[in-house]
Every structure is written in structure tokens, then in C-alpha cells.
Amino acid sequence: MEYTRKEIGEGLNINSTYTDKFKSNYLGAYIIRPLDRDEVTLNSLLPMVLGRGTRTYPETLELKRKLEALFGANLNVSASRRGERQIIKFSMEWADGRYTGEEGLDGEILQMFREIIFEPYLEEGSFSTKYLEQEKRNLITRINNKINDKRSYSINRCIEEMCKGERFSIYPGGYVQDVPQIDGKVLFDHYRKVLLSSQIEVIYTGHNNHMDIEGIIPEEFLDRKQVTYVPRETIIQKSQNRNQVIEKMSVTQGKLVLGYRAGIPYEDKLYNGLLLGNEIFGGGPNSILFRNVREKHSLAYYVTSNIVKHKSIVLLDAGIEFQNFQKTVDLINEGLRDMVSGNFSDEDMEIAKKSVRTSSESIIDSPQLMSEFAFGKIIAKDDRSLEDMIRQLEEVTREDVKQAMSKVNLDTIYFMDGLDGEVQDESN
Amino acid sequence: MRAIRNENLREEIYHQELENGINLFYFPKKGFTKKYAIFTANYGSTDNMFIPLGEREPVELPEGIAHFLEHKLFEEPDEDLFQKFSSQGAYVNAYTNFNQTSYLFYSTDNFYKNLELLVKFVQSPYLTDENIEKEKGIIAQEIQMYQDNPKWVVFFNTLKAMYQRHSVRTDIAGTVDSIYKITREDLETAYTTFYNPGNMVLFVVGDLDKDEILRTVEKAGKEYPTALEEVERIVHDEPDEILLKSVEERMMTSKPLFNIGVKDIQLGLKGKDAIKKDIVTNIILDMLFTNSSEFYNELYNEGLVDSSFGAYFTGKRTYGHSLIAGQSDSPQEVYNRIISMFRRPDRYITREAFQRIKKKEIGGFLTGFNSIEFIANNLTDLYFQDFLLIDYLDVLNEITFEDITERFKSHFVEDRSVISIIWPKIESDNN
Numbered sequence: 001m002e003y004t005r006k007e008i009g010e011g012l013n014i015n016s017t018y019t020d021k022f023k024s025n026y027l028g029a030y031i032i033r034p035l036d037r038d039e040v041t042l043n044s045l046l047p048m049v050l051g052r053g054t055r056t057y058p059e060t061l062e063l064k065r066k067l068e069a070l071f072g073a074n075l076n077v078s079a080s081r082r083g084e085r086q087i088i089k090f091s092m093e094w095a096d097g098r099y100t101g102e103e104g105l106d107g108e109i110l111q112m113f114r115e116i117i118f119e120p121y122l123e124e125g126s127f128s129t130k131y132l133e134q135e136k137r138n139l140i141t142r143i144n145n146k147i148n149d150k151r152s153y154s155i156n157r158c159i160e161e162m163c164k165g166e167r168f169s170i171y172p173g174g175y176v177q178d179v180p181q182i183d184g185k186v187l188f189d190h191y192r193k194v195l196l197s198s199q200i201e202v203i204y205t206g207h208n209n210h211m212d213i214e215g216i217i218p219e220e221f222l223d224r225k226q227v228t229y230v231p232r233e234t235i236i237q238k239s240q241n242r243n244q245v246i247e248k249m250s251v252t253q254g255k256l257v258l259g260y261r262a263g264i265p266y267e268d269k270l271y272n273g274l275l276l277g278n279e280i281f282g283g284g285p286n287s288i289l290f291r292n293v294r295e296k297h298s299l300a301y302y303v304t305s306n307i308v309k310h311k312s313i314v315l316l317d318a319g320i321e322f323q324n325f326q327k328t329v330d331l332i333n334e335g336l337r338d339m340v341s342g343n344f345s346d347e348d349m350e351i352a353k354k355s356v357r358t359s360s361e362s363i364i365d366s367p368q369l370m371s372e373f374a375f376g377k378i379i380a381k382d383d384r385s386l387e388d389m390i391r392q393l394e395e396v397t398r399e400d401v402k403q404a405m406s407k408v409n410l411d412t413i414y415f416m417d418g419l420d421g422e423v424q425d426e427s428n
Numbered sequence: 429m430r431a432i433r434n435e436n437l438r439e440e441i442y443h444q445e446l447e448n449g450i451n452l453f454y455f456p457k458k459g460f461t462k463k464y465a466i467f468t469a470n471y472g473s474t475d476n477m478f479i480p481l482g483e484r485e486p487v488e489l490p491e492g493i494a495h496f497l498e499h500k501l502f503e504e505p506d507e508d509l510f511q512k513f514s515s516q517g518a519y520v521n522a523y524t525n526f527n528q529t530s531y532l533f534y535s536t537d538n539f540y541k542n543l544e545l546l547v548k549f550v551q552s553p554y555l556t557d558e559n560i561e562k563e564k565g566i567i568a569q570e571i572q573m574y575q576d577n578p579k580w581v582v583f584f585n586t587l588k589a590m591y592q593r594h595s596v597r598t599d600i601a602g603t604v605d606s607i608y609k610i611t612r613e614d615l616e617t618a619y620t621t622f623y624n625p626g627n628m629v630l631f632v633v634g635d636l637d638k639d640e641i642l643r644t645v646e647k648a649g650k651e652y653p654t655a656l657e658e659v660e661r662i663v664h665d666e667p668d669e670i671l672l673k674s675v676e677e678r679m680m681t682s683k684p685l686f687n688i689g690v691k692d693i694q695l696g697l698k699g700k701d702a703i704k705k706d707i708v709t710n711i712i713l714d715m716l717f718t719n720s721s722e723f724y725n726e727l728y729n730e731g732l733v734d735s736s737f738g739a740y741f742t743g744k745r746t747y748g749h750s751l752i753a754g755q756s757d758s759p760q761e762v763y764n765r766i767i768s769m770f771r772r773p774d775r776y777i778t779r780e781a782f783q784r785i786k787k788k789e790i791g792g793f794l795t796g797f798n799s800i801e802f803i804a805n806n807l808t809d810l811y812f813q814d815f816l817l818i819d820y821l822d823v824l825n826e827i828t829f830e831d832i833t834e835r836f837k838s839h840f841v842e843d844r845s846v847i848s849i850i851w852p853k854i855e856s857d858n859n
Contacts, residue, residue: 020459021459021460022798023794023795023797023798024794024795024798060719060725061720061722061725064718064719064720065720065784067720068720068784068785068787068788069784069787070787070791071787071788071790071791071794072787072788072789072790072791072792072795073791074792074795093795094791094795095790095791095792095794095795096794099437099438099794100790100791100794130729134728134729134731137731137734138734138735141682141683141734141755142734144682144683145682145683145755146682147680147681147682148577148578148579148681148682148685149577150576150577150680151573249680250679250680250853251576251680252572252575252576253569253572253573253575253576284510284514284519285510285514285520286508286510286511286514290510291508294566295562295566298562298563298564298565298566299565299569300566300569301566301567301569301570301573302573319569319572319573320569321569321572347511347515350515351511351514351515354514354515354516354517355514355517355519357517357536358517358518358519358534358535358536359519361461361462361536362461362462362534362536364461365460365461365462365798365799365800366798366799367798
């Protein structure tokens with residue numbers, strides 16, 4: 001496996017990993033924007049409109065059909081949150097010509113990729129009104145759909161309450177109230193600005209080392225003078241709020257989310273202690289919380305904690321009976337105290353190390369994960385190899401874990417509760 | 429182990445039936461770090477009624493028993509299996525669907541130790557009244573989690589409308605009521621019958637040594653006194669007719685959700701015939717309901733559907749259905765448009781569309797081979813239909829446009845179509 005990185009314009013880099021392992025090629029373009037209330041909705045809408053038509057394929061139907069004819073080349077567009085960045089991402093995965101029996105399609109794929117990002121279908125110098133209006137409607141639906149998944153909805157609500165006033169609380173999908181004001185000109189001007197002033201990382205994973213990836217960037221976008229690099233997030237050490245937010249909804253199961261501040265930046269050596277500590281605390285089926293909340297007390301089917309790396313926040317969530325709210329919170333608090341006082345075994349340490357190791361090692365089996373991993377390293381300015389990262393995790397001691405977990409302090413509790421008077425299914 | 433090779437795909441697979449009856453397959457995946465094993469009982473939520481091993485009279489067990497048993501097999505008298513696997517660097521999990529219960533793990537090292545543990549734990553149940561009671565609370569939470577998921581509810585309402593008696597209409601995990609009725613005896617009866625090695629298959633995928641795999645599994649496999657040929661399952665006679673044309677419910681959602689189901693009556697197929705029907709039907713659905721289709725674009729441009737619109741077919745020996753799903757402010761109008769299209773499909777079912785979708789399927793299948801999970805899970809699913817995954821591309825290549833038009837006529841008819849809708853709950857409904 002061979003990795004290369006080349007800067008072809010200010011803040012514009014081509015990263016390639018060549019490997020013979022896969023039956024497909026994967027190409028991703030990551031455009032890095034600040035997570036900002038003023039542009040979040042524009043950034044969310046932009047890839048949706050760009051995915052509708054290009055210079056050569058103005059009709060969506062033609063575009064999609066062309067992709068299918070290229071053996072189902074899989075185009076994905078998205079806008080998501082990474083810390084306090086919003087990442088507009090375009091990706092294409094396509095079957096390798098050595099297996100489909102039609103080699104030589106790579107050039108066409110690259111051209112298609114170029115057009116989707118840089119050469120959209122335009123009417124009178126702006127986006128098609130039809131596409132824009134349709135995608136505005138779709139975006140509103142998509143934002144409103146948040147409530148359909150009660151678990152992720154609750155996690156988002158906890159983040160909103162906990163990080164009020166911080167960029168991280170901005171919902172990366174955008175806001176319904178912004179949508180009507182967006183017209184073709186507003187979006188198109190924003191689009192030009194995004195292409196000329198953002199850091200852009202193009203990442204290829206596959207076997208073809210003769211592919212002209214640089215060729216996907218048109219000349220005019222290579223001359224970049226004012227690139228805005230998104231600064232590193234600020235980390236808050238101590239909890240700000242000590243909030244408890246309860247929302248009543250017509251649901252069968254209560255959704256509990258606890259948000260903690262850990263205050264340990266990922267650049268800090270102690271961060272590895274937090275990674276392992278979180279794994280032992282609520283990382284998986286071998287965690288303290290899984291054993292206590294689920295296996296011992298039968299309170300939940302899932303109970304999991306996750307770290308938001310760039311903000312050093314820990315988010316823990318569980319689905320429970322409404323009346324078990326306090327009991328569950330007490331058990332979780334007790335679990336955290338156990339972590340801080342070192343009430344976990346050497347075996348727990350070993351298991352956590354192995355678990356993190358296994359998932360890290362699996363990255364190189366998937367072109368998408370490899371691409372995400374490479375991108376994650378770029379934005380974290382982390383030039384360690386995967387092997388280095390794993391080795392450093394192996395060196396973490398019990399003391400590191402205790403010390404890291406002692407910094408984890410509760411900030412906000414969010415609970416999605418049932419409506420008063422609505423009868424729940426009785427358990428027996 | 430015997431090698432089965434497919435030249436077009438440039439892949440091979442090894443097979444051996446062990447003495448105790450377990451069928452073992454190994455799919456080499458050179459250069460991959462991750463190694464994966466999946467051990468499956470041919471026993472899912474639809475197998476509620478059967479003749480227990482060694483008996484003559486059929487029994488009917490509470491709904492959700494296969495899934496309950498899946499949870500309980502993780503119980504051991506003196507060790508925590510999750511911890512044991514983790515301490516050997518493996519991630520272990522399990523799932524139950526309509527037709528199978530699978531236990532799986534992946535790891536990057538200690539693979540053979542983990543494989544031994546997998547085979548052993550699935551073959552040694554530890555059921556006590558106490559640990560069964562404890563599990564009920566956990567599973568009740570799992571069931572309630574699904575009850576709040578509108579996509580899940582709209583789907584099961586569709587099945588309940590399409591099928592009159594077939595057990596596919598019952599929830600995979602059962603209901604809170606049904607699982608509280610489950611006893612140790614029920615679980616033991618189910619276990620003895622369905623976890624007989626003759627009813628089980630083990631797939632291993634990764635960069636491994638086939639002889640070492642065989643040795644490990646042979647060592648770990650239990651001897652069974654009663655070899656089993658095939659479990660006698662009782663399937664209720666399911667009429668061709670649907671039960672209800674439509675079913676509606678209100679839930680916490682943003683926009684109305686719908687599923688349109690079309691019941692299949694061309695049943696009883698296996699092997700290549702079953703797989704061919706499956707692929708043909710899915711190609712038709714793609715020709716009509718993916719974003720490259722004329723029909724999809726008509727509805728999309730009118731604002732009747734959005735990008736969540738899509739369809740797939742699933743077919744097993746005793747049941748099958750196409751499902752068209754999406755969200756819309758006018759679900760009934762979407763349904764009407766689909767039914768009219770069923771009557772006059774010529775604009776949409778074209779040779780050009782067929783060729784295009786076929787290429788897409790080929791690409792999708794090949795890309796899937798990057799994923800160890802894709803390989804193992806699909807191998808398992810197809811195995812129970814007497815088909816080997818590596819021959820899939822050959823069947824796909826054989827399909828002609830005539831297969832498409834013929835299947836369209838026989839399957840896509842109004843009489844066997846149902847619609848299920850979830851409407852957003854209005855706040856005043858609760859007060």
C-alpha cells in the first residue's frame with residue numbers, strides 16, 4: 001500500500017492510496033467549511049442541488065442513467081458535522097474494470113465527478129430554478145424528519161442544550177426557517193465562494209496509479225488566494241449548565257442522554273486514557289454500563305457512550321422505561337465513580353485495548369473507512385500512522401484512565417419522556 | 429475441504445460437511461486484515477410451529493421465541509462471553525430475522541481461538557428460570573424501541589395486511605405480552621430441534637488456513653446422538669388473496685410514511701430458480717422505482733415522492749413480496765399512480781432500462797465483494813435457498829428481457845397490492 005499527498009493549489013490537496021486489494025475504486029472530495037449558523041443551511045442544500053444535473057447531463061434522469069451504465073457507479077453527496085466543521089462531501093465508488101470486463105471507464109468516471117462538483121447545470125449563470133425549488137422542499141422534509149429517529153433526535157437535543165452558544169450546537173442538516181430566503185443567486189454566489197476559499201481534500205483509494213485525478217479540478221479553481229482554514233475548536237473544561245431537560249412526547253420508550261465535558265484535547269497525551277476509559281465505561285458489550293444497566297438490572301436494551309473527539313465531549317445514551325429514569329441515572333453515576341476510583345479490572349483494560357485495536361486494524365479492509373481515516377488525520381493535523389496510534393494505545397496505564405475519567409464531568413441530562421395519561425404497554 | 433471455483437468472479441469457496449452434520453464453508457479473502465465467522469441455525473421468527481425432534485405432534489410456541497433464544501445463548505454458567513471474546517480481540521454479535529438466527533464475530537487476531545469459542549457456545553445452552561426472567565426486561569425494551577420507530581411499524585402493518593395466516597406477519601421479537609409467556613421448556617424444545625447440527629451452517633471468510641479452520645471446528649463441534657434430516661415446520665395455508673387493502677395508524681413522525689406491498693404467489697422454488705425470480709423481480713423494481721427511472725422522476729418532479737422513495741423484493745420458499753416505500757403528503761395518490769402503471773407499464777419496462785439496470789446490478793455485486801460482511805451474510809442467506817453466492821453473477825448474466833416482461837405480468841397486479849400508511853400524530857389526539 002502506497003500513500004501520496006500532493007498540493008496542487010493553496011489548500012487543495014490530492015491524497016492517493018494505491019492498493020490491489022479491492023474490486024472497486026473510491027474517490028472522495030471533502031470541502032471543509034466552518035460550522036456556522038449563517039451558512040449551515042446553504043452548505044446542506046448545495047450538494048443536493050449539485051447532484052441534480054451537470055453541464056453534459058443537464059437532466060437528472062440522464063445523469064443517473066449514465067452512472068448506472070458505468071456499472072452502477074455509486075455517487076454520494078452529503079453535508080455533515082465534524083467537530084465545529086461542516087464537511088460537504090462528494091464520493092464515488094465504482095467497480096473495477098478488471099472485473100466488469102470493460103476496462104477504460106475510469107476516465108469517464110473522473111469527468112463525471114468533475115462535472116458534479118465544478119461544472120453544474122446552469123441556467124442564465126445560476127442554478128436551475130426547478131432543481132433549486134425541488135431540493136428546497138426536500139431539504140425541509142429532511143430536516144423535519146429528525147423526529148422519526150427518536151434516538152438520534154434525543155442525542156441532538158442534548159447537544160443543543162449542552163452546547164448553547166457554541167458552534168457545535170448548530171444542526172448540520174440546516175434550519176427550516178432559512179430555506180425560503182435561499183434563491184438561485186444566493187446559493188450560486190455561496191457556491192463560488194465555497195470552491196475558491198475552502199480547504200479541499202481529494203482522496204483516492206484503489207489500484208489505478210495512472211489516473212489523472214488532478215484533472216478533475218478546472219484551471220480557474222487552482223488559482224486560490226484567500227483560503228479560509230477552519231481553526232481548531234475550543235474545548236470547555238468544566239460543565240457550564242448542569243441542565244436537566246425533560247421533553248414529553250407520544251412515545252413508548254424513554255430516551256435518556258447524558259452529556260459530559262471531558263476537557264482533554266485530542267492532541268494531549270491523556271486523550272488516549274479517555275479513549276480507553278470511555279471504552280471500559282460504556283463502549284460496548286463488555287463495558288461497565290452494559291454489565292450493570294443491561295445485564296444486571298435489565299433496565300435497557302442499549303446503553304452506550306461515545307466521544308466527540310474534536311470537542312472532548314462524552315455522550316451517553318440509553319432507551320428505558322419512563323419510570324426508571326432516576327434509577328438509571330444513579331447507576332450511570334455510580335459507574336463513572338467506579339471509573340474514577342479505579343474500580344475496574346486489569347482485564348477490562350486489556351479488553352478495551354484489544355477492542356480499540358480490532359476496530360482500528362479493520363479500517364484497511366474498507367475503501368470508505370480508509371478514506372475517512374485519511375481525512376480525519378488531515379483535519380486533526382495528526383501524522384501518526386495507524387500502527388503508531390495502536391502502539392500508543394497499548395501503552396496507556398490504569399493511572400492514565402483514572403486521571404482521564406476524573407476530568408469527565410456531567411453537564412446536561414436530556415430525557416424524552418412519555419405524555420401524561422398515555423398508557424404504556426405493561427411489562428407483565 | 430472441497431473447492432468450488434467460479435472463473436468469472438475469480439473466487440473460490442471450500443466446503444465440508446462435518447461428521448456431526450454441520451456444513452462448513454470457507455471463503456478465502458487474501459490480504460484482508462479482518463476475519464469473520466457466522467454460525468447460523470435455520471430457525472427464524474416464522475418457525476413458530478413445528479414437530480419437535482423425536483416427537484410426533486406439532487407444537488406452537490410463543491411469538492418471538494427464536495429471538496429470545498438468540499439472547500439466551502450468550503449466557504454461560506461461569507463466564508461472560510462478551511468479555512471472553514473481547515479479551516481475545518473479537519467483536520461478537522447475533523441477530524434473528526424471519527428465517528435464521530446467526531451468531532457472528534470478527535477479529536484481526538486469535539481467530540481460531542475465537543472460532544472455537546463460537547462453535548462451542550452456540551452448542552451449549554445454559555438456561556435457568558432466573559436468567560430467563562432477567563432477559564424479559566431487556567427484550568421488552570428492545571421491542572419498545574422498535575414500537576417507536578415509524579419505519580418499522582409501517583413495514584409490519586404492511587405484512588399484517590398482506591398475509592392472512594402466514595407467521596411472517598408476526599413481529600420478529602414478538603410482543604411484550606408474548607415474550608413474558610416464554611418458559612424454559614419452550615426454549616429447550618426449540619433449541620433441541622433447531623440447533624441440531626444438521627440444521628446449521630458455518631461460514632468463515634478471511635485470509636486464513638483452511639485446514640486449521642477444519643481442525644478447529646471439528647474439535648469444537650459437539651457429537652449429536654440424533655442426526656436430523658430436516659425439521660418439520662408447519663406453515664399455515666396462506667391464501668393467494670390479501671387480508672386488507674389498506675391499513676393506517678398515527679405516530680410521532682414528520683410526514684406521512686407509506687409502504688405498498690405486492691404479495692407473491694409464485695412460491696415453492698429453490699436453488700437457481702428461486703434466485704433468478706429474486707433477481708428478476710428486483711431488476712423490475714429498480715427499473716421502476718430508482719432515481720434513474722422514468723416513473724420515479726415523474727412522481728418526484730410532481731413532488732409526490734422524495735429521495736426516500738424506493739423498492740425491493742424478498743422471496744422465500746413459503747412467502748414473498750415486493751415492497752415500495754417512501755414518504756409523501758399524498759400516499760393514496762402515489763398508490764393510485766402505481767396501480768395505473770401496473771396496467772400500462774410499456775413506457776417504463778423497456779429494453780434500454782433493463783440493460784442499464786443489469787449493468788448496475790453487476791457493479792453493485794462486485795463492489796459488495798470488498799466487504800467481508802457482505803460476503804458472509806449473503807452466502808448464508810442464499811445457502812438456505814440452496815444456492816452458492818459465487819454463482820450469482822452467472823444467473824444475473826443469463827437474465828433476458830423476456831424474463832422481465834413475463835414476471836411483471838404475473839406478479840404486479842392490483843388484487844394482491846396493499847398500502848400501509850403512518851400519519852403524523854396531531855397533538856390534540858393526545859388530549
